[in-house]
Amino acid sequence: KQEVTQIPAALSVPEGENLVLNCSFTDSAIYNLQWFRQDPGKGLTSLLLIQSSQREQTSGRLNASLDKSSGRSTLYIAASQPGDSATYLCAVNPDKLIFGTGTRLQVFP
Amino acid sequence: GAVVSQHPSRVICKSGTSVKIECRSLDFQATTMFWYRQFPKQSLMLMATSNEGSKATYEQGVEKDKFLINHASLTLSTLTVTSAHPEDSSFYICSARIPTNEKLFFGSGTQLSVL
Numbered sequence: 001k002q003e004v005t006q007i008p009a010a011l012s013v014p015e016g017e018n019l020v021l022n023c024s025f026t027d028s029a030i031y032n033l034q035w036f037r038q039d040p041g042k043g044l045t046s047l048l049l050i051q052s053s054q055r056e057q058t059s060g061r062l063n064a065s066l067d068k069s070s071g072r073s074t075l076y077i078a079a080s081q082p083g084d085s086a087t088y089l090c091a092v093n094p095d096k097l098i099f100g101t102g103t104r105l106q107v108f109p
Numbered sequence: 110g111a112v113v114s115q116h117p118s119r120v121i122c123k124s125g126t127s128v129k130i131e132c133r134s135l136d137f138q139a140t141t142m143f144w145y146r147q148f149p150k151q152s153l154m155l156m157a158t159s160n161e162g163s164k165a166t167y168e169q170g171v172e173k174d175k176f177l178i179n180h181a182s183l184t185l186s187t188l189t190v191t192s193a194h195p196e197d198s199s200f201y202i203c204s205a206r207i208p209t210n211e212k213l214f215f216g217s218g219t220q221l222s223v224l
Contacts, residue, residue: 034212034213036215041200041218041220042217042218043113043115043202043215043216043217043218044153044202044204044215045215046212046213046214046215049212089152089153096143096155096158097143097155097213098155099152099153099154100152101151101152102152
């Protein structure tokens with residue numbers, strides 16, 4: 001059974017810091033992995049999608065890497081801003097999305 | 110990007126009543142939509158997969174008769190929580206997949222509170 005874990009569960013940092021959020025999964029047989037952002041009481045916004053054959057994807061200040069063999073992905077946020085405060089979820093897709101427990105990020109001025 | 114509209118955003122109802130939640134894909138046709146629920150500080154759990162023109166596929170432990178799903182058109186799926194009870198209070202989110210793209214796009218969610 002696929003299990004997805006995210007570390008840390010919560011993170012509070014001052015503005016400007018570079019951050020790394022971690023996601024691990026138990027079964028490497030996936031088609032892709034996605035990172036999402038969720039604001040309180042809101043839906044999800046897709047940030048990055050990495051196909052199983054890819055190693056990383058970049059969008060602006062975000063960079064996501066994937067090491068399928070070790071069952072790990074990281075989301076790197078450069079020069080964090082208060083507007084980045086949200087919960088970040090990773091999800092793997094063997095045939096349907098399985099979500100991690102999320103990392104609650106707070107960036108303070 | 111693709112837009113998925115979900116309504117209502119918040120609903121409060123009395124125990125025993127039924128609540129319908131709509132999920133629409135505004136600028137694309139979605140043959141498949143997904144329904145999730147999320148309890149406070151927990152991650153999303155897939156409830157069911159909704160396929161246009163056919164019966165929904167429910168995840169283990171999800172009651173079909175309680176959570177009725179209808180996907181009558183390529184742009185609309187509905188989730189009806191029948192005879193709602195306080196334990197059904199949760200955040201419900203739908204998502205839709207563009208047929209040619211593996212990305213999922215999510216609605217803004219519905220916060221259901223059953224008194």
